[in-house]
Ligand SMILES: NC(=O)c1ccc[n+]([C@@H]2O[C@H](COP(=O)([O-])OP(=O)(O)OC[C@H]3O[C@@H](n4cnc5c(N)ncnc54)[C@H](O)[C@@H]3O)[C@@H](O)[C@H]2O)c1
Ligand SMILES: [Zn+2]
């Protein structure tokens with residue numbers, strides 16, 4: 423089959439690779455109909471995530487048709503499914519608590535050591551996201567093997583086309599959980615750093631979950647326009663000082679809740695970010711945590727901080743004093759996607775949530791390397807790239 427493979431920094435290629443096979447009874451094989459490039463994929467593209475190997479198949483946002491099932495799968499051939507990027511067994515201690523991104527069984531023993539050293543516990547299995555998360559082949563391919571297919575995939579009813587539901591695989595539940603982690607109360611102002619797909623869905627979710635006001639921060643004019651179109655007030659951090667602007671917009675006390683939807687690759691030329699950039703470039707550091715610092719400084723006393731943005735290693739210069747003295751609460755984590763699939767599919771079906779506005783580019787899977795380059799280099803206009811393996815058939 424054809425698949426997008428990683429070969430090094432800014433080097434991804436379409437290769438012909440062996441077709442996936444059923445390995446365990448609970449597996450299913452899915453023929454991909456739509457797959458997307460995520461901001462998290464850019465961390466791999468930029469070589470920020472360790473334990474990638476040449477030839478690894480990328481992609482963790484995908485959906486398709488069931489073409490083969492193991493004896494323990496509950497799926498049926500021909501069903502259309504969206505697959506969560508988190509691989510979870512559904513039966514371990516964390517899965518039973520619905521903390522699916524903490525599943526203890528989905529990362530095989532031989533790839534657990536790096537997580538154990540870096541985080542004090544092995545990571546959970548993720549599709550197409552390095553060997554520290556299990557080394558699973560991803561879904562930017564014609565076919566993919568889906569482990570625990572009786573737990574993860576959600577069957578899509580006829581009539582809901584791919585583009586309406588594809589983002590259930592990751593960014594929609596991620597935006598939703600990011601907002602839920604803010605524990606929004608009536609009257610709340612929620613500030614969201616980053617108007618990429620995660621930030622935009624966090625804005626949409628915060629408004630649905632009852633935020634009185636949402637303030638969105640980025641520097642790409644088009645992304646800020648999308649945020650404004652959803653009803654957010656916007657701050658372009660190139661034009662104004664973010665904390666001062668937030669204070670002015672919140673009667674001088676700061677936002678009730680703050681969402682860091684940027685993570686480890688914060689842009690900007692503040693001194694702390696420049697120092698971080700030099701440290702990352704010389705391998706003396708791992709994360710550019712400028713946004714997290716700004717969030718902790720800006721959030722109101724007693725406020726809530728939600729961090730969906732991915733961080734990978736050790737951050738320094740974190741204003742731990744502000745965190746403690748202001749009594750902030752922090753919630754974060756890889757999304758427990760499985761937990762949110764059913765309620766969010768219902769909201770899509772009822773027309774409460776529409777995600778299609780986000781898609782700026784549709785490309786054949788064969789053009790995936792161009793898709794990565796565009797998404798990396800033109801973030802203003804390229805908000806989301808959807809790849810179609812069956813492009814010719816669909817175009818016909
Ligand atoms: N927790 C999870 O399970 C999960 C799932 C998906 C994505 N993520 C992470 O969420 C983050 C966002 O994902 P995305 O797909 O929206 O990425 P993206 O790269 O498309 O968007 C990030 C946005 O942040 C903006 N930004 C950069 N520096 C900023 C600053 N100093 N202030 C304000 N905005 C700034 C950029 O301009 C960009 O628009 C990434 O770190 C991604 O890895 C986490
Ligand atoms: Zn993703």
Ligand SMILES: [Zn+2]
Nearest residue numbers: 511514517525
């Ligand atoms: Zn589990």
